[in-house]
Amino acid sequence: MPGVLAYLVAWPGEDDEQSIPIYDHLYVGRECSGIEEDRRFLVDDDAVSRNHMEVRLDVEQDQAWLVDRSTNGTRLNGTRIERSVPVQIMLSTVT
Numbered sequence: 001m002p003g004v005l006a007y008l009v010a011w012p013g014e015d016d017e018q019s020i021p022i023y024d025h026l027y028v029g030r031e032c033s034g035i036e037e038d039r040r041f042l043v044d045d046d047a048v049s050r051n052h053m054e055v056r057l058d059v060e061q062d063q064a065w066l067v068d069r070s071t072n073g074t075r076l077n078g079t080r081i082e083r084s085v086p087v088q089i090m091l092s093t094v095t
Helices: none
Strands: 005-012 018-021 025-029 040-042 053-058 063-068 072-075 080-083 086-091
Touching: 018 080, 063 072
Parallel strands: 025 040
Antiparallel strands: 005 018, 025 053, 053 063, 063 086, 072 080
């Protein structure tokens, strides 16, 4: 398995802030059935689908994508993204 390539920061600035490692992809949802434990982030919230979204990384190309897998939709920066269509997102470097 590749090493950690990036982190997803959930609830930034809150008391329950979490940094979730991303290797090459990360699935986010209430269940994420059939996904390896180190490649999923479970969210205990009824507004989140069982398999809500996926983050894909391509570090060689310095690119990342968000893919909506939900039944209720996913918003990126306030804009709803189309289901199953990868949307490029920015990788942010912390120094």
